[in-house]
Amino acid sequence: MDILTHTASGLAIGTVIASVAPKGLWTRAKLIFVSGFGAALPDIDAISLWSKFDPTIGSFLGLEHSGRVIYSEKFWYSHHAFMHSATAALLIVLGGVLLSSLFRKTRPSKIALLSYAGFFLGFLIHLWEDMPTPAGNWGGVNLFFPSETYVGGWGKIWWWNNYDLFLIALAVFLLNVIFLLCSSIAKTKIFKPVLGAFFIGFCLLAYQVNSREFDFNYSRKSSKYQAFEQKSKEIQQSILGQKIYSWMESFDNQLSLYF
Ligand SMILES: [Zn+2]
Numbered sequence: 073m074d075i076l077t078h079t080a081s082g083l084a085i086g087t088v089i090a091s092v093a094p095k096g097l098w099t100r101a102k103l104i105f106v107s108g109f110g111a112a113l114p115d116i117d118a119i120s121l122w123s124k125f126d127p128t129i130g131s132f133l134g135l136e137h138s139g140r141v142i143y144s145e146k147f148w149y150s151h152h153a154f155m156h157s158a159t160a161a162l163l164i165v166l167g168g169v170l171l172s173s174l175f176r177k178t179r180p181s182k183i184a185l186l187s188y189a190g191f192f193l194g195f196l197i198h199l200w201e202d203m204p205t206p207a208g209n210w211g212g213v214n215l216f217f218p219s220e221t222y223v224g225g226w227g228k229i230w231w232w233n234n235y236d237l238f239l240i241a242l243a244v245f246l247l248n249v250i251f252l253l254c255s256s257i258a259k260t261k262i263f264k265p266v267l268g269a270f271f272i273g274f275c276l277l278a279y280q281v282n283s284r285e286f287d288f289n290y291s292r293k294s295s296k297y298q299a300f301e302q303k304s305k306e307i308q309q310s311i312l313g314q315k316i317y318s319w320m321e322s323f324d325n326q327l328s329l330y331f
Contacts, residue, residue, distance in 0.1 A: 073201045074232040074331045075115050080241035081201060081277075082111020082194030084270055087248030089190040091266040095256050099183060104249075106187045110161075110194030114202075117155040118143065144209040148217070152210040156202060157217035161195035201237075204228035204281050206300075207291045227289025228281050230304030232330040235320040236280050236311045244273035280311075 086107030090100035119125060125139035135142065148154045165188045172180065180188075202213050203224025208231075212224030229237075248266045255262035284307055288300050309317045324331045 073205060073229070073234060073237070075112055075329060076327075076331050077234060077238040077241055078115065078198045078201060079108050079112045080238060080245055081197045083108040084241055084244040084248065084273060085111070085193045085197060086190050087245060087252060088263075088266055088270050089186050089193070090252055091248070091255070091263045093183060093186055095259060097253075097256055100252055100256070103183070103186055103190050107190035107194040110191035111198045113164075113195060114155045114160070114198045117149065117151050117153065120149075120151070146210060146222075148214075150210075152202065152212070152222070153214045154217050156199055156213035157215055158196060158199065159217045161192050161199075164195075165192050205231050206289050206294075209292060211291070225289070227287055228284055230288050230300060233301070233304050233308060233324065235308050235317070235324075237277055238331075239312075239316075239320075240273050240277045240280065244269055 083104055086104030089107055090103040093099055093103055119129070120139035120142040122129075122139065129135075130139055137145070137147075142149065143151050146153065154160050168188060168191075169180065172184065199213050199215060204226050205224070206227040207225030210222055210225065212222035212226075215221075215223040247269050251262050251266050251269070254260075286303055286307065288304065290296065290300070294300070305321075308320070312320065
């Protein structure tokens with residue numbers, strides 16, 4: 073799935089985490105940001121597609137294969153491998169806990185614990201959202217690294233232009249930001265409405281993923297790649313209607329990433 077939907081989903085998780093934090097706006101904003109960052113981070117393993125990867129990182133690390141080959145392969149540092157595992161999420165959080173305990177002798181504060189939780193859950197929702205995409209070169213995500221099993225690759229949705237899913241995640245995020253702002257001003261608790269909005273959005277997103285009525289699946293290379301992408305866009309058109317679809321498509325065309 074695309075990085076914008078992942079990030080919006082992580083930000084939405086961040087609003088739930090922020091709703092149990094002290095009511096300071098800055099604290100809540102930081103928790104939302106950390107959760108969004110956790111949800112975007114797994115796709116750092118697509119850096120091997122960067123046009124300057126081979127002469128820079130590839131040459132510095134003395135890598136045997138080109139970035140393009142690495143991306144599509146099943147090395148531990150390929151796309152959908154280690155960085156798309158719950159193990160990576162756990163190790164990063166543990167690394168954060170260890171590092172902060174070196175500098176601070178006291179127990180982690182409630183805010184620190186909420187940051188770890190937001191990052192971890194944001195990271196996990198990214199992995200979950202990548203599972204319904206086609207098997208392609210990997211056959212899912214390497215969820216339990218170092219196990220060689222890949223989970224997902226179900227072909228329920230296309231790799232990108234899932235505009236409906238992005239709009240759901242964005243709507244939950246924005247609605248919950250309004251809830252949080254109101255609770256900060258009124259100094260009231262807001263956990264239940266925020267969690268409720270997130271839960272409804274989560275169910276709606278899962279429903280949309282499972283209601284495409286088209287099998288996008290393929291393994292390795294597919295001659296139907298263009299046709300599948302076109303089909304995905306047609307489905308979006310029928311879900312969103314011509315007007316919203318055109319807005320989303322022109323927004324997509326302005327971006328220099330797959331969306
Ligand atoms: Zn991903």
